[in-house]
Amino acid sequence: MDKLDALSSFAALGQETRLDVLRLLIKAGEQGMSAGEIGDHLGIKQNTMSANLAVLARTNLVTNKREGRSIRYYANFAGIRELIGFLMEDCCGGTPEICNPLLEQLKCP
Amino acid sequence: MDKLDALSSFAALGQETRLDVLRLLIKAGEQGMSAGEIGDHLGIKQNTMSANLAVLARTNLVTNKREGRSIRYYANFAGIRELIGFLMEDCCGGTPEICNPLLEQLKCP
DNA sequence: TCCATATATCATGAATTATTGATATATGGA
């Protein structure tokens, strides 16, 4: 995870459809969703969806895998962690007493 | 933190100068940095810096405070936490067994 | 009040990004 990776990840998430897609994939968990299912769910035209999935797929936030005629997309939890870690990197170096409680509060109940 | 807040935060971080600024402010911690110091440190022209700081200041990721002739900027750790939380929200609902270890790994050593 | 410093705003042009209709490619099945 270098700065360029982080930049393209953040830029990818700065667009509504793509943010929706990642959240959908996070919710879908390890079973993922096909490109078509994602597009249907969000009501996005086929070629627009394809272009936006391509942007996400160039980041480390999602992975995909062809399955017959479909392509299945998955949230890449390790990649998401790396992105958050990149953002917090300098925090640990400087003020871990602020950062660790911050992560503690994020935990699922 | 609604979706529009998250979108503008991610979009703000999808640009090199602004990502650099936030990381710098995270490193600077609670003492923050003035607009001029930030610009000097990153080698960015005054008006460009001002415009980019304005974009960041419209998000919940930084705060600022006038101090005499300068304006001092600070990382808003609570806002950063909310942004990460927004992204992970559906994860807790769906697959906390993936998400909690993810947050654990992020902790500062 | 006048000046210097710190930051913001305006107007413009360049660059990038987003959407879309049309079409192409890839896969599986008959």
Add this chain to the structure above:
DNA sequence: TCCATATATCAATAATTCATGATATATGGA
């Protein structure tokens, strides 16, 4: 091989974003 389905690519336009020179505003001090 032919057809249907799933996704990708192309070309064009519209919309947005970016950086910048010039200028304006705000603050503090003499």
